Amino acid sequence: MTNNNPSVMIQANNLSKNFSGMHALKGASLSVERGEVVCLIGPSGSGKSTFLRCIHGLEKPDGGEVYLEGKLLDPKNKEEYRALRNKMGFVFQHFNLFPNLTVLENCTFAQMQVLKRTQEEATENALSYLGKVGLLEKKDSYPNNLSGGQKQRVAIARALCMNPEIMLFDEPTSALDPEMIKEVLEVIQELAAQGMTMIVVTHEMGFARKVGTKIVFLEAGHVIEEANSEEFFTAPKSDRAKEFLSKVIYD
Amino acid sequence: MDKVLTGENMMFLLQGAGISLALALGALLIGMVIGVLMAAGRISKHKIFNILCGTYVEVLRGTPMLLQIMFFYLGIPVLIRMMTGVRVRMDVYVVALVALSLNSGAYQAELFRSGIQGVDKGQWEACETLGIGYWPMMLKIILPQAFKRIVPPLVSEFITLIKDSSLASCIGTSELMYNAQVLGAHYYDYLTPLLIAGVVYLCMTLVISWLAHKLERRLAVSD
Ligand SMILES: Nc1ncnc2c1ncn2[C@@H]1O[C@H](COP(=O)(O)OP(=O)(O)O)[C@@H](O)[C@H]1O
Ligand SMILES: [Mg+2]
Numbered sequence: 001m002t003n004n005n006p007s008v009m010i011q012a013n014n015l016s017k018n019f020s021g022m023h024a025l026k027g028a029s030l031s032v033e034r035g036e037v038v039c040l041i042g043p044s045g046s047g048k049s050t051f052l053r054c055i056h057g058l059e060k061p062d063g064g065e066v067y068l069e070g071k072l073l074d075p076k077n078k079e080e081y082r083a084l085r086n087k088m089g090f091v092f093q094h095f096n097l098f099p100n101l102t103v104l105e106n107c108t109f110a111q112m113q114v115l116k117r118t119q120e121e122a123t124e125n126a127l128s129y130l131g132k133v134g135l136l137e138k139k140d141s142y143p144n145n146l147s148g149g150q151k152q153r154v155a156i157a158r159a160l161c162m163n164p165e166i167m168l169f170d171e172p173t174s175a176l177d178p179e180m181i182k183e184v185l186e187v188i189q190e191l192a193a194q195g196m197t198m199i200v201v202t203h204e205m206g207f208a209r210k211v212g213t214k215i216v217f218l219e220a221g222h223v224i225e226e227a228n229s230e231e232f233f234t235a236p237k238s239d240r241a242k243e244f245l246s247k248v249i250y251d
Numbered sequence: 252m253d254k255v256l257t258g259e260n261m262m263f264l265l266q267g268a269g270i271s272l273a274l275a276l277g278a279l280l281i282g283m284v285i286g287v288l289m290a291a292g293r294i295s296k297h298k299i300f301n302i303l304c305g306t307y308v309e310v311l312r313g314t315p316m317l318l319q320i321m322f323f324y325l326g327i328p329v330l331i332r333m334m335t336g337v338r339v340r341m342d343v344y345v346v347a348l349v350a351l352s353l354n355s356g357a358y359q360a361e362l363f364r365s366g367i368q369g370v371d372k373g374q375w376e377a378c379e380t381l382g383i384g385y386w387p388m389m390l391k392i393i394l395p396q397a398f399k400r401i402v403p404p405l406v407s408e409f410i411t412l413i414k415d416s417s418l419a420s421c422i423g424t425s426e427l428m429y430n431a432q433v434l435g436a437h438y439y440d441y442l443t444p445l446l447i448a449g450v451v452y453l454c455m456t457l458v459i460s461w462l463a464h465k466l467e468r469r470l471a472v473s474d
Contacts, residue, residue, distance in 0.1 A: 056380065058376055058379060058380065082382065085380075085382065086382040088380070089380070090376075090380035092373060092376070092377065094373055095373075096371075096373035096374060096376060096377035097377070098374065098377070098392050099396065100392070100395045100396055100399075101391075101392075109381075109383070109387075109391060109392075110378075110381035110382060110383050113383050113384065113387045114381065114382040114383060114384075158381070159380070159381075162381060162382070
């Protein structure tokens, strides 16, 4: 079975995930069109990360399926599965940069290994993305000598170097000191402005409202509400979302 | 007592020390290759690999090194004769190196396994999301990080090997311990050669600890 609407980038149907008896995700669905910025929000422990990780395949869902550009992500079909997953970039809350490689090497290693680019091509590409996130001068530093905000920007550049069709962010600013959140959100916003398709798990409601085109609200492993972002923030339909929004502060 | 203390005898002991060091270093390096492979086998999800590697590690860590050396020197030739009818005589140096390497491989497998599994889960996941394959990931990302944590126990392993290489004296490998015994028997004076051998062992292990300390400081640079 394939999904043939060409503007649909990702279609996740009825994903569920158990962690030894603990139901983290209970049949969550989501569809992302090309160029959309979907923000996944909800209380902590509601299954946002699990949802995002199941979409990517970092967690193997127990039920449901994910289509990328109409093609089923099926681990049994190894070659295609790998090729499809390589179209997704992933940014982690804790950056997960390689501490034994310099910033530049962090950005070139996978390009050379996976995309078989030459050192020169990979370097040129990496430098252009490091420039875009404003970290050209840090190219020879090791990750542990960078601030949190700088690490996350490198992580974004590293993911972009692989030319993804869609970027997945799991709370990209939650591990950052407050004064560094803005520099990272600006990079993501700039990406959105350039038309990158994205799914962003975030607690930054101001960002979700401004940059998000669609909001998906999760609670206890269920998608409670899905709406375009202005609608969600001005007139949430569900009581759960109203309650959630009344508790969070945003500007 | 002073009869033992000739330049020639000192050279004889130092030659033995060279053999001890060479055996330990060889076993450390060969054991490292075995250790990495065994650790990969124990970590892998492949059932048969997993069981084979697990058995290897348990058997070699669970039996005395002295027995293992004897087994290779005396046991294996019997096996070969039973199977092929050929009489073979094992070279004591080869036996010592093989036995020490296999034994060290089992210990190093455990070092590498815990070192590899100690690398942050996020590193594996980052590789997964970038599409990096298993071996490039292992060689460039995981093992270098695991290695850093493994250096201190690996140094202990090297020191253990230097000391354990003395067990090879029982099959006549002419290393430091054996040579000390030879001198002792020749001059009816065991005290002096044993004391000197002890000092030489101690020097080797202390120098290694000191070098390791410098290496650790070097490796800590990117932290
Ligand atoms: N690897 C895991 N093992 C066990 N439980 C997990 C694991 N990952 C998540 N969970 C549980 O699943 C639920 C949802 O987690 P998560 O998706 O991380 O929520 P969120 O990202 O919305 O905070 C939580 O109760 C969490 O404890
Ligand atoms: Mg989370």
